[in-house]
Amino acid sequence: MRFEGKTAIVTGGSNGIGRACVARLVAEGARVAMVDFCDLEVSQAAADEMKDAPGEIVPFQADVRDADRATELVNQLFDQWERIDVLINSAGIVRDGLMAAMTQQQWLDVIGVNLGGTYNYCHAVTQPMMMNRSGSIVNLSSTGAEFPSRGQVNYAASKGGVNGLTRSLAKELASRNVRVNAVAPGMIETGMSAAVRGMVGEKELKKIIPLRRIGQPEDVAQAATFLASDDASYVTGQILRVDGGLSLGGY
């Protein structure tokens, strides 16, 4: 029960990795704001599935690109909870396409959600966390930032941006005992990776992953909640790869 009496905000919390993070946090006693773009009923249904957990979930509908909404939401939670202990930024999208065919909209959408959304929520929690002299932010990066695939100029740039933001903010907030880290998943079985998994084939993928399996959202959630918890009390500014060894290269 590492999160008993603690509060958390998880963006993109209704599906995939974000949802697995929410599950882990409530299982260990946290009060969690599940922030997602999708219909509130979808989030509520996801929350209902975890209703036996010791913690508590409050779903919110919000687009992480909306900076004012981020501030408003965080301030509302801070007034109510008087503390924001954890922020996990998991909202993210892909809009793949080769550069020559990429539209500006594809570029703006991915940068706006993955990098802009991360900025918006980091910005909104900075003041409450600074004031409380404690807090832990975990951003969802991707191994794709450093080991890019074709057709992901927008995505790789957004996640490279997340890495830079993570390290830089870690330095800024360290003196306030606020830690900022990221996890960089490899190939994880969620809606986001369905197309790639379908295209390349799971069998082929497993051949190139040293641990010989596609990752599960829970694999990433375990790493993310480690960084979010006091177990990682001396870890800041790090990008932790959770990829079954995919990025190790070699033979």
Add this chain to the structure above:
Amino acid sequence: MPTKDEVFEKIQTALVDALGVDDEDVTPDATLVGDLGAESIDFLDIVFRLEKSFEIKIPRGELFPEDVLTNADYIQDGRVTDVGVEELRKRMPFANLDDFAKNPVVQDFGSLLTVADMCRFVEGKVEVTD
């Protein structure tokens, strides 16, 4: 309406909390940077705390107009120009810039603001009684 003493006490609390200094370090003529060890992020922290305890809004850059010191129009060879000093006086009516103006080295600017300046700053924002 707070009295001047109450303003001082609240500021003292804000500084003790933000900077981790002791109550007795926070005297009216203590300088924020030199004596109390404030860094740039601390000014934000202090502003947050003042906003909360006095229920006021303090626009960023009002207490410590860093933007003037990074503006090439106001700085020459590491010194604040005459126009720059005028701008600082306009922006910081609560601070006494006379000593600084005699030798306006940018680097020294940080160590100029005192706790008493800060009290005057807040007194300009809330109505005080005697």
